[in-house]
Amino acid sequence: MQSIYLDHNASTPLYNEAFEAMRPYLTMEIGNASSLHQAGQRARKAIEDARARMASFIGADDPSEIIFTSGGTEADNMALKGIWAVSQNKGKRVISSPMEHAAVRQVLRQMAGEHLIDLVLAPVSSSGVLNANDIQPLLTDDTILVSVMAANNEVGTVQPLSDIARLCRQKQIPFFSDGVQAAGKMPIRVNDMGVDLFSLSAHKFGGPKGAGILYIRKGTRMVSLIQGGRQEKNWRGGTENVAGIVGMAKAAEIAQQNLERDIAKLKNLRDTFENEILSKIPQSRRNGDLKKRIPNTSNMCFEFTDSSAMVAALDLQGVACSNGSACTAGSPEPSHVLLAMGLPQELAHASLRFSLGHTTTQDDIKKACRILIETVQKQRETNPLWEERQRHLK
Secondary structure, three states: OOOEEOEOOOOOOOOHHHHHHHHHHHOOOOOOOOOOOHHHHHHHHHHHHHHHHHHHHHOOOOHHHEEEEOOHHHHHHHHHHHHHHOOOOOOOEEEEOOOOOHHHHHHHHHHHHOOOOEEEEOOOOOOOOOOHHHHHHHOOOOEEEEEOOOEOOOOOEEOOHHHHHHHHHHOOOOEEEEOOOOOOOOOOOHHHHOOOEEEEEHHHOOOOOOOEEEEEOOOOOOOOOEOOOOOHHHOEOOOOOHHHHHHHHHHHHHHHHOHHHHHHHHHHHHHHHHHHHHHHOOOEEEEOOOOOEOOOEEEEEEOOOOHHHHHHHHHHOOEEOEOOOHHHOOOOOOOHHHHHOOOOHHHHOOEEEEEOOOOOOHHHHHHHHHHHHHHHHHHHHOOHHHHHHHHHHO
């Protein structure tokens, strides 16, 4: 059975071109980029070329503002803890949203639990979008950081970063954004966004797992977390993952070249999918803002079903999707994102995320719709509450 992969927000297929770019650094080019001999200097050149390409990808002024990491989680930790470490004389207040990925959310919760910070969560609308006007009164003199993700990994909503950044600049508060789900799905220009720190992960836009970046705007005060050698401008000790870095830069180049085309394609496929499902499955609904979202993500609720059972049943039929973030898979708790948006627990438990990518086809969508419609119907037939509802309707 050929799988229909609709979980690109968890991970994307590696571009063939990215793999080919990596191949020499997995086989023949074995030099350490810190070594002075020719093999080492070839690795160094590959890294610096990749740094320049990643700076171009996000619209950074200077390649030196790009720090290579092992992925989004490390970059998020580096930003949050690095800013905190130099800000203790100013205060402890950190402003964030209740919709953040676990790589941000869990870090801030742990720091708050250890009384290292005073964590304040800004309110979020029922459509999953923050309002900068709600954040403004939260920015007190002892605020040391604001952390708001660019695009949500579960419902796809895009946050008003430039509006929030404007408020932060007025009070000289560092502004960090987890941009992992934004890459390859929307234009990224860190100067227009106004962020001081921005994280990306390669495997979310056709690159390899185990590679990412943290953008640090020049003049931003923070400390490094990983001590060791003098790699990455002294920001991150440890021998660089040359193959992963090169593959990430190639994937970023391809994603940037294809961005406009992919946005149009994904939006069309997503809308086709949603319209078909909403018209054929009663008691179904979209979750999240219909316009302020990345084009590949559809979060839908199917009342009188259980999302975990649905994921398993769909997988058996060859459709891969999720009921939330891959990093919280297996948790019995409903999505914290949907709860923050005001969904009751029973509806949050009945919601699925479908995320499309550059390999998704019209035929995939057609088949997925048919399988999803059949699966929802079968799941509901085993639910006594659904049967009772049907009797009342008669």
